[in-house]
Amino acid sequence: MIPQLGQAALLLALAVALLAGTVPLAGATLGRPRWMALARPLARLHFALVVAAFGCLAASFVRNDFSVLYVAVNSNSTLPLGYRLAGVWGGHEGSLLLWLTMLAGWMLAVAQFSRQLPEAFVARVLAVMGWISIGFLLFMLLSSNPFERVFPPPPDGNDLNPLLQDPGMVAHPPMLYMGYVGFSVAFAFAVAALLGGTLDAAWARWTRPWTTAAWACLTIGIMLGSLWAYYVLGWGGWWFWDPVENASFMPWLAGTALIHSLAVTEKRGAFKSWTVLLAIVAFSLSLLGTFIVRSGVLSSVHAFATDPKRGLIILVFLAIVIGGSLALYAWRAPTLGLGSRFGVVSRESMLLANNVLLVVAMLSVLLGTLYPLLLDALGQGKLSVGPPYFDTVFVPLMVPAVLLLGLGPLAKWKQAALPELAHRLRWAAVASIAAALIAGAWAGHISAGTTLGLWMAFWIVASIAVDLWQRRGQWQALPRAMVGMLVAHLGVAAFAFGISMVKSYEAERDVKMAPGDTAELAGHVFAFRGVREMQGPNYDALQGLLEVSRGGTLVATLRPEKRIYRVQQTPTTEAAISPGPVRDLYVSLGEPVDQGRAWIVRLYVKPFVDWIWGGCVLMALGGAIAASDRRYRARRRESQAGVIAEAGA
Amino acid sequence: MKGLRFALPLALFAALVFFLWRGLSLDPREVPSPLIGKPAPAFALAQLDDAAPTLRRDDMLGKVWVLNVWASWCTACREEHALLLAFSGAGIVPIVGLDYKDTQPEAQAWLARFGNPYTATAFDGDGRVGIDFGVYGVPETFVIDRRGVVRFKQVGPLTPQVLEQRILPLLKELSRG
Amino acid sequence: MARRLVAMLLCLAALCAGAAEAPPAAADPALEARMLRIAAELRCLVCQNQTLADSNAALAVDLREQLRTMLRQGRSEAQVLQYMTDRYGDFVRYRPPVQPRTWLLWFGPAVLLAAGLGALSLVLRRRSRLADAAFEPDNDNPAEEGNP
Numbered sequence: 001m002i003p004q005l006g007q008a009a010l011l012l013a014l015a016v017a018l019l020a021g022t023v024p025l026a027g028a029t030l031g032r033p034r035w036m037a038l039a040r041p042l043a044r045l046h047f048a049l050v051v052a053a054f055g056c057l058a059a060s061f062v063r064n065d066f067s068v069l070y071v072a073v074n075s076n077s078t079l080p081l082g083y084r085l086a087g088v089w090g091g092h093e094g095s096l097l098l099w100l101t102m103l104a105g106w107m108l109a110v111a112q113f114s115r116q117l118p119e120a121f122v123a124r125v126l127a128v129m130g131w132i133s134i135g136f137l138l139f140m141l142l143s144s145n146p147f148e149r150v151f152p153p154p155p156d157g158n159d160l161n162p163l164l165q166d167p168g169m170v171a172h173p174p175m176l177y178m179g180y181v182g183f184s185v186a187f188a189f190a191v192a193a194l195l196g197g198t199l200d201a202a203w204a205r206w207t208r209p210w211t212t213a214a215w216a217c218l219t220i221g222i223m224l225g226s227l228w229a230y231y232v233l234g235w236g237g238w239w240f241w242d243p244v245e246n247a248s249f250m251p252w253l254a255g256t257a258l259i260h261s262l263a264v265t266e267k268r269g270a271f272k273s274w275t276v277l278l279a280i281v282a283f284s285l286s287l288l289g290t291f292i293v294r295s296g297v298l299s300s301v302h303a304f305a306t307d308p309k310r311g312l313i314i315l316v317f318l319a320i321v322i323g324g325s326l327a328l329y330a331w332r333a334p335t336l337g338l339g340s341r342f343g344v345v346s347r348e349s350m351l352l353a354n355n356v357l358l359v360v361a362m363l364s365v366l367l368g369t370l371y372p373l374l375l376d377a378l379g380q381g382k383l384s385v386g387p388p389y390f391d392t393v394f395v396p397l398m399v400p401a402v403l404l405l406g407l408g409p410l411a412k413w414k415q416a417a418l419p420e421l422a423h424r425l426r427w428a429a430v431a432s433i434a435a436a437l438i439a440g441a442w443a444g445h446i447s448a449g450t451t452l453g454l455w456m457a458f459w460i461v462a463s464i465a466v467d468l469w470q471r472r473g474q475w476q477a478l479p480r481a482m483v484g485m486l487v488a489h490l491g492v493a494a495f496a497f498g499i500s501m502v503k504s505y506e507a508e509r510d511v512k513m514a515p516g517d518t519a520e521l522a523g524h525v526f527a528f529r530g531v532r533e534m535q536g537p538n539y540d541a542l543q544g545l546l547e548v549s550r551g552g553t554l555v556a557t558l559r560p561e562k563r564i565y566r567v568q569q570t571p572t573t574e575a576a577i578s579p580g581p582v583r584d585l586y587v588s589l590g591e592p593v594d595q596g597r598a599w600i601v602r603l604y605v606k607p608f609v610d611w612i613w614g615g616c617v618l619m620a621l622g623g624a625i626a627a628s629d630r631r632y633r634a635r636r637r638e639s640q641a642g643v644i645a646e647a648g649a
Numbered sequence: 650m651k652g653l654r655f656a657l658p659l660a661l662f663a664a665l666v667f668f669l670w671r672g673l674s675l676d677p678r679e680v681p682s683p684l685i686g687k688p689a690p691a692f693a694l695a696q697l698d699d700a701a702p703t704l705r706r707d708d709m710l711g712k713v714w715v716l717n718v719w720a721s722w723c724t725a726c727r728e729e730h731a732l733l734l735a736f737s738g739a740g741i742v743p744i745v746g747l748d749y750k751d752t753q754p755e756a757q758a759w760l761a762r763f764g765n766p767y768t769a770t771a772f773d774g775d776g777r778v779g780i781d782f783g784v785y786g787v788p789e790t791f792v793i794d795r796r797g798v799v800r801f802k803q804v805g806p807l808t809p810q811v812l813e814q815r816i817l818p819l820l821k822e823l824s825r826g
Numbered sequence: 827m828a829r830r831l832v833a834m835l836l837c838l839a840a841l842c843a844g845a846a847e848a849p850p851a852a853a854d855p856a857l858e859a860r861m862l863r864i865a866a867e868l869r870c871l872v873c874q875n876q877t878l879a880d881s882n883a884a885l886a887v888d889l890r891e892q893l894r895t896m897l898r899q900g901r902s903e904a905q906v907l908q909y910m911t912d913r914y915g916d917f918v919r920y921r922p923p924v925q926p927r928t929w930l931l932w933f934g935p936a937v938l939l940a941a942g943l944g945a946l947s948l949v950l951r952r953r954s955r956l957a958d959a960a961f962e963p964d965n966d967n968p969a970e971e972g973n974p
Binding site for chain 1: 658666669672673674675680
């Protein structure tokens with residue numbers, strides 16, 4: 001009954017999406033207010049139906065309804081309730097439904113929070129998003145139906161992949177999709193503007209909060225994925241430049257470029273065609289990511305469904321949506337004006353230089369990710385492109401970007417002078433280099449690499465300090481957009497600091513420990529107390545116990561485990577971590593040796609590693625603060641005039 | 650021309666779609682062998698049957714032959730075993746087995762139970778020879794020509810299609826020359 | 827006093843009796859570190875999305891042992907990498923070799939950067955040479971001057 005309801009909800013949603021994609025769009029072109037006015041109610045109805053479908057799938061998981069094939073494949077009666085709910089998005093079909101639900105949510109948000117926008121514009125935006133929804137609904141209904149049934153229903157399910165049975169994995173996909181899919185709003189804004197034929201600074205002002213909000217969600221989504229990898233995968237790594245990780249990072253890079261480019265377009269009405277292109281590209285990269293994960297074209301540890309048939313459908317969808325929008329761009333962009341003047345050296349030009357760096361970085365990641373495919377398709381053999389390539393190429397691009405991060409906020413709009421900037425920042429430059437050297441010496445050793453990495457973090461902080469000092473007396477009156485910017489940039493500094501410290505000063509030891517043995521690492525003493533057997537709800541485990549002391553006092557008790565999940569018989573290694581503001585203690589259990597009398601244990605002390613994810617949280621927080629700036633909120637008086645003006649457009 | 654550069658993103662995207670479409674028919678996990686066209690690695694191994702003398706690569710010079718890497722613990726090897734027996738029975742070329750990372754008793758029992766298609770079986774207990782051959786997914790099958798050069802490698806179980814469309818024509822060609 | 831001393835010594839002895847400083851897991855930690863550094867740049871062919879250093883597949887364990895042996899024999903990192911590519915092809919290296927077929931990969935980013943910065947500077951200079959009439963009026967709001 002419930003699965004059938006869910007199925008019906010999806011079919012109805014498709015019908016509503018078809019209406020939403022056509023009628024308001026026609027209304028905007030033909031100037032029919034009543035057709036345009038249908039856009040918002042249709043978006044609300046669409047949301048209700050999609051959420052209903054999602055609810056039906058969730059209910060099927062909770063009720064252990066194994067007649068639904070997707071539930072049978074991804075769940076089990078011994079699976080704890082929380083993970084049964086997370087199982088809704090644990091596999092290909094369900095994650096598509098999550099994608100669609102996020103899209104429906106963003107459509108609802110646009111319908112609700114766009115009172116100040118012209119009706120024709122809103123009609124077009126919702127229509128474009130409606131078309132994306134149609135694509136996903138068709139894809140699901142034709143090839144990846146989460147409500148497909150299996151008769152007779154199996155007595156129990158296959159269980160959720162043990163790697164996904166974890167709070168981090170529960171939160172990661174929803175946040176990630178909220179971000180990815182959120183870029184569809186900027187995309188729709190861009191396409192709507194190209195369709196309407198006019199694009200001005202006001203358009204940029206409308207687009208900014210939506211883009212920044214999506215960007216903040218994506219930042220958290222990527223952060224959660226990285227954090228999960230760190231504490232689940234057992235080897236302490238947090239970024240592997242895996243194709244699917246790159247698939248989420250590329251839209252992030254394009255999105256970061258976009259939020260900065262929007263600043264120039266809002267301020268000067270300039271570089272409109274570039275900003276519009278970025279908006280199209282950011283969402284296109286989100287769609288490309290969807291393709292990469294599900295088509296089997298690239299080998300990845302994350303890959304959902306490696307099915308070339310499904311891949312073909314997504315590729316066709318991509319070609320239509322992205323190809324169509326890029327064709328529209330090629331046609332309409334030349335008509336967009338130049339905006340107003342600004343100097344060759346100015347805050348605007350620095351923001352654009354930042355854009356060049358971020359876009360080149362994004363293209364480099366794209367190149368590295370797709371290169372194996374490129375060579376293979378050209379018959380040039382098989383290659384692997386991994387962390388050594390990306391680290392070599394990406395970091396040098398970020399150094400000038402960080403330099404600009406310090407210079408930009410202090411540069412004047414319209415016309416700035418480099419000598420003056422240099423003069424203002426001279427103490428910041430000296431202080432940041434000194435701080436980098438001092439921090440390096442305190443941490444253990446100094447080298448060119450460590451100094452560069454630490455300098456990047458200190459430079460940002462120093463330049464923010466100079467900026468704030470210049471504005472002393474106005475701190476109470478700083479607009480949220482500025483506060484958000486400062487917080488986000490501080491986040492970048494924390495992020496850079498964490499990475500530099502961990503990469504340069506991490507301490508590691510692999511030791512053989514019998515109960516009672518101790519090992520010393522970075523001023524900490526790790527005492528091994530042995531291993532015992534224990535049972536979890538759906539797994540059996542061997543749990544080690546280590547007590548860590550520093551200067552004689554106990555600072556942490558760590559319990560690393562080796563688990564076997566009963567249903568799938570999959571072994572996993574669960575590292576034990578003691579997080580802290582200045583270091584993480586990380587212990588992982590290896591294999592037993594000496595006939596089980598001793599164990600291989602891997603010990604790590606990772607300085608400031610949590611600053612990596614803390615930095616990401618600050619970045620997202622900064623974005624949220626900036627997006628809530630007063631000037632983005634509804635100006636009712638303007639909106640009425642806008643409606644009258646647009647009705648004729 | 651001013652307008653043309655706005656079409657550049659579309660053109661680049663079209664190229665991207667083309668490569669992605671091509672990618673759908675490729676397998677990113679398949680690793681081609683760098684040994685093709687190069688001499689097969691030399692080896693001198695004891696045979697599974699203790700009584701038989703040491704088996705060397707050079708013993709097979711002058712003949713076209715097939716090397717099949719297998720193990721008693723390998724479940725996929727059973728999938729191709731019937732095909733191998735039929736192929737060996739046809740007597741086209743000698744099939745030499747390379748027993749990879751196995752134990753003698755289990756390997757011998759496996760052959761006794763499922764049939765022995767090999768004219769001889771080399772015993773590679775520690776897997777060193779397997780590494781030299783670039784083995785990573787047992788079962789693997791190599792076709793080696795009269796001069797000892799590797800001409801073909803199949804990773805994974807042999808299928809009738811691979812046998813008929815790739816291996817048999819190659820063997821015919823190599824035997825002629 | 828003497829009794830306290832004896833008690834303390836007995837306690838110390840008890841503490842030391844079972845507890846020992848744990849030996850390193852590897853026989854030669856320096857060699858192990860070198861081996862792992864090389865293995866971190868190699869791809870495990872069985873679990874194809876892990877490095878050879880991290881994978882627990884049987885082949886990975888064997889190959890790591892093979893790397894240790896080669897390093898002990900005094901072979902250089904280049905020779906070890908050559909050994910691996912001779913058997914498994916370039917696919918096994920996570921750092922693609924610089925060859926004509928990878929020039930685009932390795933030099934592409936630098937070329938893109940030069941092109942991007944060049945294009946930006948060209949566009950900015952061209953804009954600065956245009957007459958005021960080509961631009962739209964500046965709707966600058968002085969109240970938002972400092973705003974990002």
